[in-house]
Amino acid sequence: MALKQKTVWVCTSCGNESLKWMGRCPACGEWNTMVEEKVVTGRGGSSRGSMTVPGSSHKPMPLADIDTSQDSRISLNNAEVDRILGGGIVEGSLVLIGGEPGIGKSTLSLQIPLHCKSLRTLYVTGEESVRQVKLRAVRLGGDDSDCLIYSETLMENILDEAKKIMPDLMIVDSVQTVYTQTIESSPGSVSQIKECAALLLRFAKETGVPVILIGHITKEGSIAGPKVLEHIVDVVLQFEGDNRGTYRLLRSIKNRFGSTSELAVFEMTGKGLHEVSNPSEMLIPMHEEGLSGVAVSAMMDGTRPFLIEVQALVSSAAYGTPQRSATGFDVRRLNMLLAVLEKRAGFRLSVKDVFLNMAGGLRVSDPACDLAVICAVLSSNFDFAIPPDTCFAGEVGLSGEIRPVSQIDRRIIEAQRLGFRKMYISAFGSPDNVPEGIEVIKVGDVPALCRSLFPK
Ligand code: TYD
Ligand code: MG
Numbered sequence: 001m002a003l004k005q006k007t008v009w010v011c012t013s014c015g016n017e018s019l020k021w022m023g024r025c026p027a028c029g030e031w032n033t034m035v036e037e038k039v040v041t042g043r044g045g046s047s048r049g050s051m052t053v054p055g056s057s058h059k060p061m062p063l064a065d066i067d068t069s070q071d072s073r074i075s076l077n078n079a080e081v082d083r084i085l086g087g088g089i090v091e092g093s094l095v096l097i098g099g100e101p102g103i104g105k106s107t108l109s110l111q112i113p114l115h116c117k118s119l120r121t122l123y124v125t126g127e128e129s130v131r132q133v134k135l136r137a138v139r140l141g142g143d144d145s146d147c148l149i150y151s152e153t154l155m156e157n158i159l160d161e162a163k164k165i166m167p168d169l170m171i172v173d174s175v176q177t178v179y180t181q182t183i184e185s186s187p188g189s190v191s192q193i194k195e196c197a198a199l200l201l202r203f204a205k206e207t208g209v210p211v212i213l214i215g216h217i218t219k220e221g222s223i224a225g226p227k228v229l230e231h232i233v234d235v236v237l238q239f240e241g242d243n244r245g246t247y248r249l250l251r252s253i254k255n256r257f258g259s260t261s262e263l264a265v266f267e268m269t270g271k272g273l274h275e276v277s278n279p280s281e282m283l284i285p286m287h288e289e290g291l292s293g294v295a296v297s298a299m300m301d302g303t304r305p306f307l308i309e310v311q312a313l314v315s316s317a318a319y320g321t322p323q324r325s326a327t328g329f330d331v332r333r334l335n336m337l338l339a340v341l342e343k344r345a346g347f348r349l350s351v352k353d354v355f356l357n358m359a360g361g362l363r364v365s366d367p368a369c370d371l372a373v374i375c376a377v378l379s380s381n382f383d384f385a386i387p388p389d390t391c392f393a394g395e396v397g398l399s400g401e402i403r404p405v406s407q408i409d410r411r412i413i414e415a416q417r418l419g420f421r422k423m424y425i426s427a428f429g430s431p432d433n434v435p436e437g438i439e440v441i442k443v444g445d446v447p448a449l450c451r452s453l454f455p456k
Helices: 081-083 107-117 132-141 155-165 188-205 280-285 332-346 367-382 409-417 446-453
Strands: 004-011 035-040 094-099 121-125 146-151 169-173 211-216 236-239 247-255 263-269 272-276 295-302 304-316 324-327 352-358 391-393 422-426 439-443
Touching: 004 422, 035 121, 035 188, 081 211, 081 236, 081 263, 081 272, 094 107, 094 121, 094 188, 107 132, 107 169, 107 211, 107 272, 121 132, 121 155, 121 211, 132 146, 132 263, 146 155, 155 188, 169 188, 188 446, 236 272, 263 332, 295 367, 295 409, 304 367, 304 409, 324 332, 332 352, 332 367, 352 367, 367 391, 409 422
Parallel strands: 094 211, 094 236, 121 146, 121 169, 169 211, 295 391, 324 352, 391 422, 422 439
Antiparallel strands: 004 035, 236 247, 247 263, 263 272, 295 304, 304 352
């Protein structure tokens, strides 16, 4: 077939293709995401867009006859990673680990083979030389592992080697650096990324070798990469956290073999990432004495209850327009809560600067944190410390009412376990059973909360 070059415009957010440039992607509605790519057709690659799982061309089968007994999981010898994968990595699966540069993706993926000496691993690095990987392995304290390091970026070579070696696990760092000859565009472009992922998926499904693929994303998640891969791969794990801080969060966003919104917490130390098996203990205050502007929220992340410290600072605005800023919390939601405090409870916060911070670099989206947020704000405003044995779980509505939240029993049990003696919840929901040693205080609205918590 004759080689034909054509230009297409590809959306970096959803991968939609168009023959002409558009300011807004018609498929996902994002603005300024279309980039130009040259594709060469006619070389007979693995055909663009054919992401079907090899082996799926069999005849239709009754569901009852499909045998799943061979689908076994391999433990990665890392309790937290195994847990968020749903109990180990499934044979023949393609797992994507995404995150900002410098967050610890290469560290985690190198630690896996170092800690799993029984697994024969092929570690393909397109970013670092084999010496750099060795130095990192020495630093991580496991350079005696027989993990194979391969510094290569051409997919055809990588797959040839992998088929010869037939490892138990293959790791590719990163999807932005590998490329295939069947496509003309440069490594890191949307079409290269999709094609390379499709080749790896085919390899994983044909051979049963699980593949871990690493992908960079920027803060906005806008660069070509993990976003366009999410529908191709089986599992998407995302690394989050502030890469200057020590805590890193690994979240499962998609998992074809387990539950999503699981969260694992790691601590970055001089010797790599360490699992934090009890994250609540790190996220709640160390200080015995109560400080003003601090409130503890009993939140849920995925299926796990968490206690997290919410910190607020309220001060008189130095300039005409007060500043509002929030780290780890939605600023619009903070503005809404401040408006509720102003309108429904009469606090003059519109003339104050308000800063909010979630401990540990966690990003919080659970509405149950509302109650702790307003308590932290009021505590800072009055300069009155909330007793350190008190925590909160409740959603605040626009009329100032405190609404019940899901799984309140599990939140109460976690708070009690961590030594909290009082917990404020909504008056409109009732927990089934409250364990010994913790007093549950029900409040119906913001004024009732203030009467109960703060002195006159
Ligand atoms: P890295 O895994 O290279 O990030 P990514 O692959 O996601 O870009 O992590 C790099 C950061 O981690 C770097 O800032 C140094 C730090 N680090 C440690 O603090 N301790 C360690 O043992 C290692 C290997 C890295
Ligand atoms: Mg890296």
